[in-house]
Amino acid sequence: MNPERILIVGGGVAGLMCKNRLEYLGYKPVLVEKSDVLRSDGAGILLGANVMKIFRECALEEPLMQYAQSLDEIMLYDQIGDTIGRFDLKKLREETTYPTVAVHRKRLHEVLLHSVDTSTIRLSHKVIGITQENDTLKVVYENGKNEEYDYVIGADGLRSVLRDLYVKRVPLRDAGYVCWRFVCDRPAALDVKSSSEFWDTKNKRIGIFPIGEDKIYCFLLATTRGGEEAMDFTEVLEYFKDFRGDWQHVVASLDTAATELLFNPIADLSSVALAKGKVILVGDAGHATTPNLGQGAALGIESAYAFGELLKCNTFDGAVSLYSQKRFKRVSYIRNRSRFIGRMSHNISPFFQPIREFIMKITPNSMNQREFERAILGGF
Numbered sequence: 001m002n003p004e005r006i007l008i009v010g011g012g013v014a015g016l017m018c019k020n021r022l023e024y025l026g027y028k029p030v031l032v033e034k035s036d037v038l039r040s041d042g043a044g045i046l047l048g049a050n051v052m053k054i055f056r057e058c059a060l061e062e063p064l065m066q067y068a069q070s071l072d073e074i075m076l077y078d079q080i081g082d083t084i085g086r087f088d089l090k091k092l093r094e095e096t097t098y099p100t101v102a103v104h105r106k107r108l109h110e111v112l113l114h115s116v117d118t119s120t121i122r123l124s125h126k127v128i129g130i131t132q133e134n135d136t137l138k139v140v141y142e143n144g145k146n147e148e149y150d151y152v153i154g155a156d157g158l159r160s161v162l163r164d165l166y167v168k169r170v171p172l173r174d175a176g177y178v179c180w181r182f183v184c185d186r187p188a189a190l191d192v193k194s195s196s197e198f199w200d201t202k203n204k205r206i207g208i209f210p211i212g213e214d215k216i217y218c219f220l221l222a223t224t225r226g227g228e229e230a231m232d233f234t235e236v237l238e239y240f241k242d243f244r245g246d247w248q249h250v251v252a253s254l255d256t257a258a259t260e261l262l263f264n265p266i267a268d269l270s271s272v273a274l275a276k277g278k279v280i281l282v283g284d285a286g287h288a289t290t291p292n293l294g295q296g297a298a299l300g301i302e303s304a305y306a307f308g309e310l311l312k313c314n315t316f317d318g319a320v321s322l323y324s325q326k327r328f329k330r331v332s333y334i335r336n337r338s339r340f341i342g343r344m345s346h347n348i349s350p351f352f353q354p355i356r357e358f359i360m361k362i363t364p365n366s367m368n369q370r371e372f373e374r375a376i377l378g379g380f
């Protein structure tokens with residue numbers, strides 16, 4: 001086959017990782033991106049040991065670790081700062097040799113971008129159509145151009161056009177909660193290797209993660225009530241004012257005027273859609289998940305890597321037809337588990353919330369750790 005007749009649609013984490021793997025194996029894929037610049041959306045990201053295992057194998061660990069923060073633990077607190085659980089990331093690192101890290105998304109993007117041939121990336125190419133004639137896929141762009149390829153990899157995110165137009169129309173599922181995110185300077189009082197999550201009894205959560213370079217990444221989650229999109233930074237801080245512990249250090253040193261606040265309603269796909277014919281879907285395009293396990297981008301990276309591994313011992317056609325089978329169980333498990341955690345934290349009635357908190361408090365740490373490790377090690 002002609003190694004240049006492969007198209008990757010989307011220059012996010014999943015698309016760039018696919019390009020990295022295909023180029024490593026001698027293919028010369030073209031990557032198209034609808035935006036006029038390749039960018040990430042500015043906040044932080046947690047990358048589990050499953051990602052770092054892949055990154056080590058792909059020689060990406062060292063460049064990433066120039067920026068990323070290796071974490072020893074994720075502490076779980078109630079809203080007044082009493083401990084309700086702990087995930088031991090140091091132990092996981094010692095057992096597997098792979099760290100769990102948090103990093104600014106723009107750094108992750110930079111590292112991936114530097115690992116690929118940028119001369120075959122075309123910006124301002126928004127795919128608006130795809131049809132198949134015999135063995136050829138014809139791709140149509142919004143700018144009026146069209147091109148032919150033998151294979152197309154859709155890495156065009158949650159609202160994938162490739163998925164809807166070609167693979168399978170899958171409705172999005174509104175998770176019922178919203179998220180604000182920001183990156184700011186790390187208050188001196190915060191431990192650089194310890195991250196924390198705070199859960200209240202009114203369906204709100206806060207996460208604080210050191211991401212290296214003396215910055216922290218915070219996410220604020222709340223059950224949708226309506227009108228959240230219009231809230232400014234001051235209103236958001238007011239909404240979360242009852243949280244104590246490290247959150248108060250963040251608020252005290254936060255310069256809201258100099259900090260970008262991102263807002264997303266949370267959604268995932270109502271079912272997984274991984275492949276059809278000569279098209280595969282990688283990342284959120286095929287298996288978007290809610291962010292409760294911090295595994296969305298991780299799954300995209302795993303899928304790109306898994307496809308590359310299939311290509312090592314199969315023809316391109318063979319790898320495309322095996323891809324779904326190889327990834328279905330893993331992505332389904334994470335999506336279901338993550339959705340369950342979201343429901344537990346945001347979609348239960350006020351009557352059950354104290355019960356949930358009590359259960360969380362009495363659940364042995366070893367059980368939480370086992371569940372957490374299962375999610376991570378399932379990607380090994």
Ligand SMILES: Cc1cc2nc3c(=O)[nH]c(=O)nc-3n(C[C@H](O)[C@H](O)[C@H](O)COP(=O)(O)OP(=O)(O)OC[C@H]3O[C@@H](n4cnc5c(N)ncnc54)[C@H](O)[C@@H]3O)c2cc1C
Binds near residue numbers: 044128181295297300
């Ligand atoms: C609040 C929140 C927190 C999260 N935290 C974590 C975390 O800690 N760890 C983790 O692993 N994951 C996390 N995730 C999930 C993670 O952000 C996503 O899974 C990941 O970014 C998806 O990457 P992607 O490359 O598949 O898609 P995207 O990042 O959405 O990239 C898709 C790309 O395709 C381009 N595109 C779209 N349509 C077209 C088109 N028609 N033509 C051409 N180009 C197109 C877009 O411009 C974009 O560049 C989180 C998600 C959310 C919402």
